[in-house]
Amino acid sequence: MHIESIRLKNFKSFKDAHMVNIPKFCVLVGANGSGKSTLFSVFEFLREALASNVHTALVKLGGSRGIEEVRSRGESGNIEIEIKFRETDRSPLVTYSLSVGEKSGRPIVAREILKYRRGSGGQPWHFLDFSNGEGTAVTNEVEKVTDVQELNREQQKLKSPDILAVKGLAQFERFPAVVALGNLIENWHISDFHISRARPEQEAGYAEHLSREGENLSLVTEYLHSRHPKIFNTVLEKLTERIPGINSVDAKTTEEGRILLRFQDGAFEDPFLARYVSDGTIKMFAYLVLLYDPNPHPLLCVEEPENQLYPSLLWELAEEFRAYAERGGQVFVSSHSPDFLNAVQLEEVYWLVKEQGCTTIQRAQEDKQVAAFIAEGDQMGYLWKEGFFQGAGPQ
Numbered sequence: 001m002h003i004e005s006i007r008l009k010n011f012k013s014f015k016d017a018h019m020v021n022i023p024k025f026c027v028l029v030g031a032n033g034s035g036k037s038t039l040f041s042v043f044e045f046l047r048e049a050l051a052s053n054v055h056t057a058l059v060k061l062g063g064s065r066g067i068e069e070v071r072s073r074g075e076s077g078n079i080e081i082e083i084k085f086r087e088t089d090r091s092p093l094v095t096y097s098l099s100v101g102e103k104s105g106r107p108i109v110a111r112e113i114l115k116y117r118r119g120s121g122g123q124p125w126h127f128l129d130f131s132n133g134e135g136t137a138v139t140n141e142v143e144k145v146t147d148v149q150e151l152n153r154e155q156q157k158l159k160s161p162d163i164l165a166v167k168g169l170a171q172f173e174r175f176p177a178v179v180a181l182g183n184l185i186e187n188w189h190i191s192d193f194h195i196s197r198a199r200p201e202q203e204a205g206y207a208e209h210l211s212r213e214g215e216n217l218s219l220v221t222e223y224l225h226s227r228h229p230k231i232f233n234t235v236l237e238k239l240t241e242r243i244p245g246i247n248s249v250d251a252k253t254t255e256e257g258r259i260l261l262r263f264q265d266g267a268f269e270d271p272f273l274a275r276y277v278s279d280g281t282i283k284m285f286a287y288l289v290l291l292y293d294p295n296p297h298p299l300l301c302v303e304e305p306e307n308q309l310y311p312s313l314l315w316e317l318a319e320e321f322r323a324y325a326e327r328g329g330q331v332f333v334s335s336h337s338p339d340f341l342n343a344v345q346l347e348e349v350y351w352l353v354k355e356q357g358c359t360t361i362q363r364a365q366e367d368k369q370v371a372a373f374i375a376e377g378d379q380m381g382y383l384w385k386e387g388f389f390q391g392a393g394p395q
Contacts, residue, residue, distance in 0.1 A: 133161030338381030
């Protein structure tokens with residue numbers, strides 16, 4: 001899955017922002033409050049809207065004020081989100097557009113469109129088009145259709161105008177574009193790992209995927225160790241490559257029913273419990289667990305991975321993120337670290353600038369001065385630190 005562009009209008013600080021030509025591995029930089037976390041919250045909003053409805057999603061994101069808090073300050077228009085993506089590199093470009101407005105004081109889906117081209121030219125085919133809880137959806141097998149006139153469009157009415165139409169259609173395999181979008185939204189993951197959350201011993205339980213803050217790390221370790229030993233060994237191999245000295249990790253269940261995470265250093269006979277291991281080791285291990293998930297997320301959003309990591313490890317981590325993207329996922333990373341930026345490539349970096357409450361998005365590759373410096377051998381992090389990312393320098 002590959003998101004190629006995102007357009008936002010009236011979504012918090014993004015009054016009218018467009019992010020295009022997005023690579024599989026994308027790094028976002030900018031001053032505090034510039035909108036990096038806000039961009040990630042777009043994904044959280046869509047996931048919650050798909051799971052429940054737009055009203056609930058707005059309340060979770062903006063509190064009791066809902067749409068008034070999420071809508072850009074001073075604006076009265078609809079909140080608009082447009083995402084263009086491909087299911088595979090050879091799949092057609094799919095466009096999903098969502099416009100959220102109000103009716104009688106309640107948020108509604110003012111317009112929802114899913115469209116894509118079947119061939120190389122012509123106008124996109126609309127496979128879903130809903131407004132205010134009513135609209136049409138294509139019901140025949142689209143792979144067998146060669147002409148737009150052959151599409152069977154059926155009028156449908158949702159039980160509530162604040163429900164996404166893709167929520168229902170994503171359950172049916174005959175709507176491949178909708179299924180792809182539903183899978184993307186349901187399974188993307190935001191990581192904001194906290195060492196303090198990962199160290200405590202866990203009650204015995206079950207978890208297959210690392211949580212947002214990493215508090216279930218020991219449970220996921222136990223799951224990989226017992227259910228996916230090959231993948232677990234791969235994680236250990238990567239850990240020993242990235243952090244020499246660590247030669248094994250296991251999750252042990254105590255008599256009291258707690259899961260203990262233990263690291264074995266080759267220089268010592270007895271293993272160390274997680275609470276005695278360095279922050280950098282714990283965090284690198286956690287990211288490897290995330291990146292080598294047996295059922296990987298199609299999209300990962302990682303907030304400031306440099307925290308608690310030695311600068312030398314940031315190069316290693318950037319390589320792992322890029323490898324994840326090369327295996328088929330997509331990774332968005334926000335960072336404040338020049339060392340991490342030194343490990344990324346020109347086409348992978350965007351910076352966010354917030355002026356007068358409005359955030360714009362600039363691609364480093366499109367800045368002629370930055371591109372010229374990189375071509376001469378300069379490194380991205382040094383340029384950012386010296387203020388060459390206009391309006392997005394470190395604070």
